[in-house]
Amino acid sequence: MRSPTIVGRRQDSRPRHQQIAAELRAEIMSGDLEPGAQLPSTPHLVARFNAANATIQRALQALKDEGFVRGHAGKGVFVRDRRPLVVEASTYKSPDPRGYGYELLKVGEVTPPGDVAAALGVGGDDLVVMRHRLLVHDGAPVELSWSYYPVSIVAESPLAGRVRVRGGAPQVLAGLGFPQRHFSDRISVRQPTEKEVQELDLPPDVPVFRQFRVVYSDNERPVEVSVLIKGGHLYELSYHQPAE
Structure with missing residues (x-):
């Protein structure tokens, strides 16, 4: 052979x-x-x-x-005795929230990027509500995020306002009748944009993780799409296979 x-x-x-x-x-x-x-x-x-x-x-x-x-x-x-920021990919939340905070950079109705529009099932000219945030850990920037929601769902909710959302988006969506049932993730690695280098204070030649998450409610309705960008030198993603 x-x-x-x-x-x-x-x-x-x-x-x-x-x-x-x-x-x-x-x-x-x-x-x-x-x-x-x-x-x-x-x-x-x-x-x-x-x-x-x-x-x-x-x-x-x-x-x-x-x-x-x-x-x-x-x-x-x-x-250095430097531990990576380990993220459980199943929840994409830090197992230890101490030291974390965020700055709300922008909230408003926008025309979504093509992949977001396709995931939410909206037309190319339809507007969605976007919440853009910067996550910090111990005072250092570690993540940029953009979360998008259909206007028809969140137009009159706290998610459409420039305020911190008490209880987070899942609680607000559940209160609106759209509880989270499951989600799908796509995670890729690429070189950062100029904006990402500046806002995340990235060293030269460091790639970023790009997570594209779609959250679904009842009847497989997509209710949220989030794009998260993290410096590749800071993070590890952790996956666990549940016991059968």
Whole structure:
């Protein structure tokens, strides 16, 4: 039996400092370099990666910007005791809400993006209510979100006003006769837009998670679509298979 031919194998064309940062980042995330561990010296890294000193310094600076390591003058570079913000994908809420808050950036009736209009089952010219928020954790921006609702459902509700919603959207929708029954998620990874880099204060070359969630009520009616953008250097998504 002939082995399949592998075609299109791409060479890594990233700048050398990005390649080196990626190798060290993977070792930190896997636990091979544990929290508190000192990274090898610059001469050691120069020899290991066959790279110039300046290239190693750029790689280390990238890891510092992302929060993976920190330098101590006269001592070296050490892995930070930094735990990722783990999100249970089944609820997409932090298991520990302490330290979280949000800023309501915009509320209003808008023409939805194409994928949102399709998911809500509205026409391309129909308006929906949008709530745009910035989530912060310990004072640092960690997520941008846009939530969209049919005007016919929420026009006279707190969701249409520029106020914090007591009890959250699920409680308001349930009170309007549209309780959440289930949802579907699509999660992808891409490079951030300029706006996302600025508002999430992202280091260079960091991708973002994009979550596209559709919430359904009775009779499979879509009542909410949310788009959430998170810095890929901060988060891990956690999935659990329920016991049968």
